Amino acid sequence: MRKLVYTSLALVLAIKINAEPLPVLRSFPAGTQFALITKINYPQVTLQEIPSNWGTNLLGLMWLSSKKVEMSPASVIRDQENNTHVQAYLDTLKNEPVAVQSDFQGRIWAVWQLTKPEIQRTIKNKQNIWYILKSKTLSDRRYADKKNVYL
Secondary structure (H helix, E strand, O other): OHHHHHHHHHHHHHHHHHOOOOOOOOOOOOOOEEEEEEEEEOOEEEEEOOOOOHHHHHOHHHHOOEEEEEEEEEEEEEOOOOOEEOHHHHHHHEOOEEEEEEOOOOOEEEEEEOOHHHHHHHHHOOOOOOOOOOOOOHHHHHHHHHOOOOO
């Protein structure tokens, strides 16, 4: 009987040790933009849409939208484990998928490095595609924030 208990306990421990933890998907505030950081010339960075597949990645220079934005002096950069880093960490994020949040002046104040499950969720929900609305009234901006449409 004792052998059976110890054997089952050892089996349970072996399964728990080899099991991978479930991925934790972070939730991002409304108005967060998902992009690749393609060029860094601090305080300016160039953001580009995250390619959905290898075809858009290959033809990305022609099809994907990009824009230059400035970093806020008090910007917060977070890695995949949600640890904060200083601006020097920005160089490691080049050509990496990130989520960015802009302040009221349009400068980036928060950057999150995305994990693989977050990238897959972003592409699945089509949050990697930037939609541009022609009308930029306040009501359109409110609608865009609710629908994750970026101006």
